[in-house]
Amino acid sequence: MPAPTLAAPDGRVVDYLRISITDRCNERCLYCMPEGYKGWQSRADTLTDDEIVRVARLAAGLGFRKFRVTGGEPLVRKGVVDIIGRIWELPGVEMIGLSTNGIMLEKLAAPMRQAGLTGVNVSLDALDPTIYHRVTGGDVSRVLAGIEAARAAGFERIKLNCVLMRGVNEQEIWPLVEYAAARSCPMRFIELMPLTRRDVLNESNFFPIAEMMEILRAHDELTPVEKEKEQIGNGPARYYRLKHTGALVGVIGALTEACFCERCNKMRVTADGKLRPCLGDALEFDLLPALRGGSDEDVIAVFQNALARKPLAHGFRDVYQPARPMTAIGG
């Protein structure tokens, strides 16, 4: 029987599900979590391991092929290795990745690889310990140890992500590119998206991709890379190969670049069971009642409803106000 294909009404194939397994985190990134954030969801609302696997099973049955476990920080959830293993074993699942801040990666990289995890995205906003701490509140040496453990564990793909902030980490751009190139890891730079407090998201903190590219051009020659040729990933990034360093650099310009929404193949499930068809739109559909009191068909109906209402484009440029900070959505 051919695998089912799931498409939004405008024809976009949607086959990538990001599942947040917690809204909690062991860091406090300026751009993600409001200072003094107290909006933690209740334990009772958080999906159980079995509910997460059920959502993934039904999604795979509908046509989702690629899965990502995220958060908050997914590695703070006990049972993360088991959840990954159980999703990987589901029929139809072709890829399972994880997004992490890397703080707990050193211990967990090898067991997660054994459980079936195919790739890891690690947030790395600076190499300099003081700058890293200023952005995240954490200790960069633990992240770097985690990246080495992931390399040793033999992941097919380890991508590094940096959110750009003016006056905060722009001097880290080139050191990060060199660090990533030396390890053959794609390095991605992301424009600050309006997903947390207003004071962090003001104009003066915003560092556009175009300016970042000027820094790269001052050091090296850039050639655009066609995704299809290199099979780099499923996300919205555009990639460049740097001639002399050999670095592969991805850029995600959600605010200043041409809209990538026409290629969007994703939906998100929050840790409290809300299905979100678009990161840049507050629209969400509650899976919990169907998961806790309904049948598989009821859960599938929520997916179909969300798919039918998938926004054509994000609202980041339109004074979008997130109802939840990024940590409670799932990156």
Ligand code: SAM
């Ligand atoms: N804790 C994990 C981590 O840090 O990678 C996974 C969750 S985090 C919300 C996922 C991704 O979202 C990270 O790469 C982070 O840098 C990115 N992110 C968070 N807030 C953002 C914002 N306001 N603008 C752009 N990217 C953001």
Ligand code: SF4
């Ligand atoms: Fe935590 Fe990741 Fe958000 Fe940073 S970006 S606060 S590490 S969830």
